[in-house]
Amino acid sequence: MKAIYNVKALCLVVALGAAASVHAQEDKSKEKELNREMTLEREYDPSVQDASKVNTLPKIKEPVVKKMPIDYSTFAVPTDPQQELSLLGSGSVMTEIPYSKKRGYLNLGAGNYMNINGDLGYHILNTEKDKLNVFLSHRSTNGNIGYLQMDDKQKAKLNNNLGGINFSHEYEKLALKLGFGIDHSTFNYYGFVADLRLVDLDVMPLFDYDTNQANTKIGGMIGFESKGHGPFEYALDLDFKRFTNKYGMTRGLGGIAENTFGASFDLNSEFNGGMTIGLEGEIEYFNYGETEPETTVPFERNNHLESTLSPYLKMNGERWNLRLGANAMIITGEEKKVFLSPNINFDVELAPKTVFYATATGxxxxxxxxxxxxxxxxxxxxxxxxxxRTWLDGIAGIKSGAGPGFWFDVFGGYKITDNEHFFLPQVSMRTKFGNVSNVTYYNAKKFFGGASLKYSYQQLFNISLKGVYNSWSVSEVEREEPAGETTITDIKAFGKPKAELFGEISVVPMDNITLSMDYYLGTGRYTHANGSNIKMDNINELNMKGTYQLNETFGAYIKFNNLLFRKYELLYGYPQQGFNAMVGINLNF
Known part of the structure; x- marks a missing residue:
């Protein structure tokens, strides 16, 4: 339900998860173990796991002290993997379910609402020097869902297909990585028409609920990284991404085409007995066009460049790590802006397996x-x-794994963003797609605080609980002329949950059986329609899953989603499925 992927890295593959590699230094082993246990759990994101979810909510804030190295997976995935376009390399998967070391995996699942999941992948090469992976994933749904605003149903259609290949080779002095992927998604605009005046005039049948929009993503990358044989260390990634949609605001009008050329680098050198000085940078150039010549784009934004340069100094002590730096950011084109932000990370071991951390960046x-x-x-x-433009994104907290099998993380932070975007429903007679989301821009400040608790007993029982409270302050953006957003007097952080709670329990009653349950609660969301603010229903969902692993080759699972039979929307007018179930199999080969 949560999680937006707001990643900006530079290779295009499917993420199989991420885990920290174990450092060789004995005096750092406990700290690295704590970092792994506390920050690298798999993200809760059923929208990319199940066809039953057709959209996502903002993610719960997950504090991360620092980046962890990525390792290629040496095993196939026996249970349903995440299905998404990610910009991180294929990594080791952390899960309580044992993994086969065979090269290939196949996951097939089906349920009511015509929900279908499918994943296929194979490690063609898997040696110390060479990795070559190919993958295919499918998610689709085609079922009637009832509106919350009236006693009527509409068919919600989604068909998403993702495929790609990635390769890496270790030379003596550098590592090479290549990636390519395609994500093609078709869906209909099934949302309830938010303008009640149009409903009263019986014009709803005029809107097009049947035509499928088509979004296509194509991307590729190449990257190089040194291996520690010279006075300077370097990493360079180059990538290209193309996004197109088939239709504009109605069938017959072409959509937009977005081409992105990106580059990122990191150049650094050690000095003075372990200190590191370096310069990171990221540049993206955005080029826009149209898929059909007759298309008109009313909110067109000119081609432009966005760049960030980040000089830094890193120092490491026996029990502490410090990175001092700054970000200098430039946006060209009509939105021409130049601004600075800090880029500071600090953590210190207060006691065995107890760490205080603080981060301030933008x-x-x-x-x-x-x-x-x-x-x-x-x-x-x-x-x-x-x-x-985020001027400050700061967080501080304490995380600890001092008790046997018990970990906790308590954190709080403050974020300041100019020109933050918020989604609102939009209906006009010039579109036949009915309910589409418009965007309004506000300057936003957010204080957040929360805690995460986990307990594990001998890999037989795991429980986790995470809660976050968000306090928003939003104000209008000063503009010389209107930019197309809705004028609202009572401004709120539309669509953003004020409080979120996530809990998860997994039990292994027998060697080959795993039972799990997860719960999500999102409260305090508002939208704006028909000239007034509308409080949206809370998201209150309970899901269960059972997995049976017969042997190293064959497994099966069954899922039950929305066991509380609650009705809710992630976007206003777009209801989610009621109770739904899915059965599936996993094969490793």
């Missing part, structure tokens, strides 16, 4: 069509969003 969020389509596929298909 960034440019491109809000590209590529990124936004993963967050909200029902956005106005003609709309090109403006970039958001």
């Amino acid at each position: 960034k440019v969020s491109a809000n590209s069509a590529w990124e936004i389509s993963s967050v909200n596929r029902y956005i106005n298909p003609d709309l090109i969003l403006e970039a958001s």
